[in-house]
Amino acid sequence: MAQSTELLKGTLGLLILRTLELEPRHGVAIADRIQQITKGTFTVKAGSLFPALHRLEQEGFIAGEWLVTEGRRIKSYRLTPAGRQQLAAEKKQWARIVSAVGLVLDSE
Amino acid sequence: MPLWSRVVSFWRTVARGRRLDADLDAELLSYVDEIAARKIAGGVDPATARRLALMEVGGIDHVKEEVRDVRIGRLVEETVRDTAYAWRMLRKAPGFAVAAVVTLALGVGANTAIFSVVHALLIAPMPYANPDRLVFVWADQASEGYARAPLSGPELTDLDTRASLFEGFGAIWATTAALTGDNEPEQLRIGHVSHDFFPLLGANAEIGRTFIEADVVKGPPTSILLSASVWRRRYGSDPSIVGTRILVNGRPTTVVGVMPADFKLLMPPDAAVPDDLEAFQPFDRFLPEFPRGQRFLRVIGRMRPGVELAAAQQDIARVGEEISKAYQYGVAGRRFETVSLQADAVHEIRGPLLALFGGVAILLVIACVNVASLLIARAAARTKETAMRAALGAGNARLLRQHLVEGLLLTTLGAVAGILVARWGLDALLALAPPALSRLSAARINIPVIVFSVAVVFAWGVLLSVAPLSEVWRVRLANAIRIDAARTGGSTGQSLRTALIAGQVAMSVVLVIGALLLVRTFQNVQSLDPGFNDHAIQSFRLAVRAPSRERALAFSRDLQSALSALPGVVGAAAISHAPYDHVPNWGGPYLPEKGADPSTAAQADYRSLSPGALELLDIRLVEGRSFTEQDDLSSRPVVIVDRRLAERTWPGQSAIGRELGVDTFVTGKAEIGATVVGVVEHVRHRNPILEVREQIYFPQRQAMRNPTVWIVKAASDPAALMPAIRETLKKLDPTLPIYDVRPLAAYAEGANATRQFTMQLSVLFALVALVLASVGVYGVMAYSVATRHREFGVRRALGAHDRQVLGLVARDGAWLLGRGLAGGIAAAALVAWLMRGLLFGVSPWDPATYASAIPVLIVAGLVACLLPARRAVAANPIEALRAE
Numbered sequence: 006m007a008q009s010t011e012l013l014k015g016t017l018g019l020l021i022l023r024t025l026e027l028e029p030r031h032g033v034a035i036a037d038r039i040q041q042i043t044k045g046t047f048t049v050k051a052g053s054l055f056p057a058l059h060r061l062e063q064e065g066f067i068a069g070e071w072l073v074t075e076g077r078r079i080k081s082y083r084l085t086p087a088g089r090q091q092l093a094a095e096k097k098q099w100a101r102i103v104s105a106v107g108l109v110l111d112s113e
Numbered sequence: 114m115p116l117w118s119r120v121v122s123f124w125r126t127v128a129r130g131r132r133l134d135a136d137l138d139a140e141l142l143s144y145v146d147e148i149a150a151r152k153i154a155g156g157v158d159p160a161t162a163r164r165l166a167l168m169e170v171g172g173i174d175h176v177k178e179e180v181r182d183v184r185i186g187r188l189v190e191e192t193v194r195d196t197a198y199a200w201r202m203l204r205k206a207p208g209f210a211v212a213a214v215v216t217l218a219l220g221v222g223a224n225t226a227i228f229s230v231v232h233a234l235l236i237a238p239m240p241y242a243n244p245d246r247l248v249f250v251w252a253d254q255a256s257e258g259y260a261r262a263p264l265s266g267p268e269l270t271d272l273d274t275r276a277s278l279f280e281g282f283g284a285i286w287a288t289t290a291a292l293t294g295d296n297e298p299e300q301l302r303i304g305h306v307s308h309d310f311f312p313l314l315g316a317n318a319e320i321g322r323t324f325i326e327a328d329v330v331k332g333p334p335t336s337i338l339l340s341a342s343v344w345r346r347r348y349g350s351d352p353s354i355v356g357t358r359i360l361v362n363g364r365p366t367t368v369v370g371v372m373p374a375d376f377k378l379l380m381p382p383d384a385a386v387p388d389d390l391e392a393f394q395p396f397d398r399f400l401p402e403f404p405r406g407q408r409f410l411r412v413i414g415r416m417r418p419g420v421e422l423a424a425a426q427q428d429i430a431r432v433g434e435e436i437s438k439a440y441q442y443g444v445a446g447r448r449f450e451t452v453s454l455q456a457d458a459v460h461e462i463r464g465p466l467l468a469l470f471g472g473v474a475i476l477l478v479i480a481c482v483n484v485a486s487l488l489i490a491r492a493a494a495r496t497k498e499t500a501m502r503a504a505l506g507a508g509n510a511r512l513l514r515q516h517l518v519e520g521l522l523l524t525t526l527g528a529v530a531g532i533l534v535a536r537w538g539l540d541a542l543l544a545l546a547p548p549a550l551s552r553l554s555a556a557r558i559n560i561p562v563i564v565f566s567v568a569v570v571f572a573w574g575v576l577l578s579v580a581p582l583s584e585v586w587r588v589r590l591a592n593a594i595r596i597d598a599a600r601t602g603g604s605t606g607q608s609l610r611t612a613l614i615a616g617q618v619a620m621s622v623v624l625v626i627g628a629l630l631l632v633r634t635f636q637n638v639q640s641l642d643p644g645f646n647d648h649a650i651q652s653f654r655l656a657v658r659a660p661s662r663e664r665a666l667a668f669s670r671d672l673q674s675a676l677s678a679l680p681g682v683v684g685a686a687a688i689s690h691a692p693y694d695h696v697p698n699w700g701g702p703y704l705p706e707k708g709a710d711p712s713t714a715a716q717a718d719y720r721s722l723s724p725g726a727l728e729l730l731d732i733r734l735v736e737g738r739s740f741t742e743q744d745d746l747s748s749r750p751v752v753i754v755d756r757r758l759a760e761r762t763w764p765g766q767s768a769i770g771r772e773l774g775v776d777t778f779v780t781g782k783a784e785i786g787a788t789v790v791g792v793v794e795h796v797r798h799r800n801p802i803l804e805v806r807e808q809i810y811f812p813q814r815q816a817m818r819n820p821t822v823w824i825v826k827a828a829s830d831p832a833a834l835m836p837a838i839r840e841t842l843k844k845l846d847p848t849l850p851i852y853d854v855r856p857l858a859a860y861a862e863g864a865n866a867t868r869q870f871t872m873q874l875s876v877l878f879a880l881v882a883l884v885l886a887s888v889g890v891y892g893v894m895a896y897s898v899a900t901r902h903r904e905f906g907v908r909r910a911l912g913a914h915d916r917q918v919l920g921l922v923a924r925d926g927a928w929l930l931g932r933g934l935a936g937g938i939a940a941a942a943l944v945a946w947l948m949r950g951l952l953f954g955v956s957p958w959d960p961a962t963y964a965s966a967i968p969v970l971i972v973a974g975l976v977a978c979l980l981p982a983r984r985a986v987a988a989n990p991i992e993a994l995r996a997e
Contacts, residue, residue, distance in 0.1 A: 031144075031147075033144055033147040050169075052176050055180045056176075056180050059137075059183050059184055060183045063183075064187075069140075077143060077147075079143050079147070080136075080140045
């Protein structure tokens with residue numbers, strides 16, 4: 006798990022953006038969703054989740070708003086248009102990195 | 114106003130840190146609740162669930178800390194990034210950056226330099242204890258042509274005993290005394306003070322003490338308090354001098370102390386108390402019993418804590434009314450005026466200073482308009498970049514911040530350079546300032562001054578940064594409706610710029626007209642005939658020491674004939690006062706005839722003249738004769754009066770042979786009968802502008818004043834006479850110090866110095882304003898021609914002549930200048946009215962002055978339009994069409 010946390014640092018933002026691509030979610034739901042998709046490879050702790058959320062919010066990629074569901078107030082995040090562009094750009098970037106790293110690893 | 118709402122929203126983002134904190138708290142709590150709720154749903158009991166949830170989160174405070182770090186880190190990071198970006202943008206356009214910084218530095222520098230003077234003189238409290246409780250008391254003798262007159266010894270006692278709202282009163286009178294014995298003889302400027310004068314100011318001696326009641330003796334003073342400058346200059350800062358005796362006017366006098374080097378006496382300039390008194394001595398013990406009419410005291414009072422100035426003024430005025438009833442003061446009675454010392458000490462320079470400060474403030478606005486105009490032009494040129502950044506998702510706040518950072522970076526550079534300019538500027542200002550304005554030397558570029566400049570500059574920085582946003586706004590709008598923003602040509606930005614530049618032209622019109630009015634004033638004052646001629650006259654002051662009046666007069670006679678006999682000398686004479694000097698004025702009452710009712714006495718200016726003085730000074734004789742050597746102690750008293758006195762006293766008749774009741778010994782009673790032997794024209798020797806009281810001249814051989822001003826008229830260069838003059842004096846008496854050695858004309862120059870200095874600075878400001886405004890006009894015209902290059906090319910292709918193209922540019926230029934001129938003349942009319950107190954002999958709305966400003970501006974404007982117009986004419990039709 007130590008390795009995966011290391012990896013998370015750079016990619017958590019991308020993962021959060023991706024998680025929010027389909028629908029707005031609140032903090033717990035985002036963490037759950039990441040854990041669920043990665044089949045438990047990445048467990049997102051509050052200590053890294055919230056700083057990342059706030060960084061993205063400040064950059065204007067996501068926007069948070071308070072909702073009341075089931076009688077409780079939760080802060081739900083949605084992707085902004087700028088966030089959508091950023092996600093597309095980061096996806097491309099990521100694909101390039103993956104293929105490049107793959108090329109290096111596969112080469113003899 | 115969309116710009117404004119953007120600014121507001123930006124500040125909200127920056128300033129909402131606290132609300133975000135509460136927000137984060139709630140968010141984390143809801144997170145913990147959610148996790149706990151799941152655990153409860155999984156069968157865990159609520160308390161344990163909550164504990165487990167908290168453990169899982171890993172400490173709420175820790176998480177909050179992390180989020181906060183991110184937030185602050187981002188702000189710092191973005192600011193650093195913005196600053197670096199702004200710096201790169203400036204580096205990429207060094208011409209623009211240098212032009213903007215230099216323009217700002219000039220504006221800020223001039224502003225800071227003048228503000229440092231305003232601060233030191235008008236704002237900073239006087240260097241005394243609780244200076245706001247100090248007042249200055251004048252006697253109002255306006256009905257006798259002497260609005261701000263001194264008080265007498267008994268009147269000082271009256272104030273002390275009758276005024277109830279004061280802790281006390283102190284008095285000072287400036288004179289001179291000879292210092293001899295231990296070194297070269299010299300004449301010191303001495304302030305005679307009441308013993309509580311320094312405690313009243315809250316000033317202490319550096320070493321030794323100030324005066325105490327025991328120092329006040331009958332007759333000539335026996336103690337002296339030295340200024341730091343004399344102590345250093347004459348006694349090598351030797352502390353053991355305190356307690357020893359030195360020779361003052363030939364009498365052994367005990368040095369009781371030395372004042373601190375930074376002690377400054379700041380009295381109103383017309384109080385005839387110089388700033389640079391060299392020593393102090395106590396008044397005579399009999400001061401309270403001096404004649405009531407012997408008025409020479411400048412009085413300071415200290416109000417009790419909490420007393421309002423208005424109440425204190427009433428208190429003092431009441432004392433005046435009481436003594437008017439109690440003693441013989443004639444019909445006019447005695448009226449006292451009370452003013453705040455702080456306000457009064459600078460009342461003569463406040464007007465010119467505020468006018469200059471207003472001038473530099475306008476100059477700074479003009480400079481900032483140029484920078485704003487440059488920024489707008491640059492924002493227009495960077496349309497593509499802005500459009501790109503907007504398209505890439507840079508929010509309004511982001512773009513706004515980028516511009517703010519750029520503007521503030523520019524203004525910071527401008528402010529730093531400006532403060533350096535101010536330091537040099539202030540040095541230059543102080544070097545150029547005439548000696549009469551020695552108080553300017555108190556000006557410093559200190560913390561309050563820097564705080565003021567930085568505040569002003571940053572206010573401008575924010576405005577400057579917002580100005581180009583009009584351009585950014587246009588780009589975003591254009592972007593939204595899919596127009597190629599780069600090619601729609603500057604409409605919004607250009608019209609804002611044009612309006613700014615028109616305003617700038619208007620402001621320079623104000624400065625030009627203001628300066629021209631001051632130039633006219635100065636010329637008017639210069640061309641005013643003061644009634645005497647000080648050309649080619651050397652002057653010096655001398656205090657004769659002789660055992661008797663006869664011996665003193667004999668010395669005076671010998672000196673006059675020795676000086677007159679020198680080669681290159683046209684003539685020499687002695688007068689009691691130099692024109693416009695700081696020697697306490699000599700004046701007194703006169704009666705149309707001896708023995709008339711003393712309450713009908715009017716006040717006149719007294720002067721004493723040796724034979725030949727009238728001729729040397731070209732004072733014109735209306736009738737009768739001037740003084741001769743025969744008008745001496747052995748003959749009956751005679752006087753010469755001015756035409757105003759003669760016409761007032763004996764209207765329509767000759768004054769010659771009449772007997773006038775006068776008061777040569779300053780007893781306050783016109784008891785001496787003197788025969789009028791001559792009438793001369795009125796002489797403006799107190800003030801270059803105002804005609805003051807009527808004038809009476811006594812023959813020096815009958816009424817000698819000591820010290821005396823000696824005037825020596827030269828055939829050519831008066832200053833070259835000094836070695837011979839000193840030689841002559843040494844032969845007569847080697848121990849006599851002479852002082853105030855200067856051309857007589859220097860007094861008149863000193864009297865006009867403030868006016869001249871104000872005039873010169875205002876002309877300088879107006880010239881800088883003209884140059885800046887021309888640059889502004891050039892910038893906006895050049896830009897307009899550049900954006901219409903294609904249009905001109907097409908017009909050329911369609912056969913437009915040079916003159917037609919020129920006409921198009923000229924029409925734009927004329928429209929710009931016309932608006933500026935019209936606005937400027939209206940504003941100048943208002944400003945001129947505000948500064949009417951500084952004008953003399955010219956109306957604030959003098960049509961000739963306004964008319965002469967217009968061609969100056971039109972020439973400057975046309976020069977600025979010339980280059981763009983030539984470029985418009987040169988527009989190549991082929992090129993223009995090819996660019997399509």
